[in-house]
Amino acid sequence: xxxxxxxxxxxxxxxxxxxxxxxxxxxxxxxxxxxxxxxxxxxxxxxxxxxxxxxxxxxxxxxxxxxxxxxxxxxxxxxxxxxxxxxxxxxxxxxxxxxxxxxxxxxxxxxxxxxxxxxxxxxxxxxxxxxxxxxxxxxxxxxxxxxxxx
Numbered sequence: 001x002x003x004x005x006x007x008x009x010x011x012x013x014x015x016x017x018x019x020x021x022x023x024x025x026x027x028x029x030x031x032x033x034x035x036x037x038x039x040x041x042x043x044x045x046x047x048x049x050x051x052x053x054x055x056x057x058x059x060x061x062x063x064x065x066x067x068x069x070x071x072x073x074x075x076x077x078x079x080x081x082x083x084x085x086x087x088x089x090x091x092x093x094x095x096x097x098x099x100x101x102x103x104x105x106x107x108x109x110x111x112x113x114x115x116x117x118x119x120x121x122x123x124x125x126x127x128x129x130x131x132x133x134x135x136x137x138x139x140x141x142x143x144x145x146x147x148x149x150x
Contacts, residue, residue: 004053004061004092008103011046021060022050029082038140040080047071049107051100053092061087062096066104073114075148076104097128101149112150119143 009018026040044067053062061084067077078100083093104113117125119136122145126132130147137144 004055004095006051006053006099008049008051008066008107010049014050018052022052022063025060025063025082025084026080029084030080033085034142036140036142044071044079049103051096051103053096053099055087059086060084062092064096064100066100066107068108069111075112075114076108077114078104079115097125101128112148115147115149116144117147119145122147 014022023040030036030040031038045065047068048071049066051064051066052060055061063080063082063084064078065080067073067079069076071077072079078097081093081096081100083096101113105111113130115125115130116139117130120143122132125147128149130149132145133148134146137146
């Protein structure tokens, strides 16, 4: 599989086609694939940065939303973490999360990161230094955990 081109854009820097690709993939993965009806457009995109891994053909292969401290949690956060189905199995998800952590530090300075992770991914996020805090909770019918990376 080819290497991806990585870019991070503030919301205002996204083209309409780029924003459409992001929202399409988020809907495809979180609403259709996971069979979870929820409102993805939560009002947090405009204040966030958007990390994208693009294939040589310009397809969105991987994506994460980077939220500054105070927007969703007191800490900076990474959310809407996606590897598009056609690009899974090549290690792009791990590269995405490594880059998301580094980009949060570059954009928002050093400090902890908090995430709301789907519970089945607890071990995967743990490999990147995230530790579970608090009790599991249901979000849109899916078990989640708050996790913190100090």
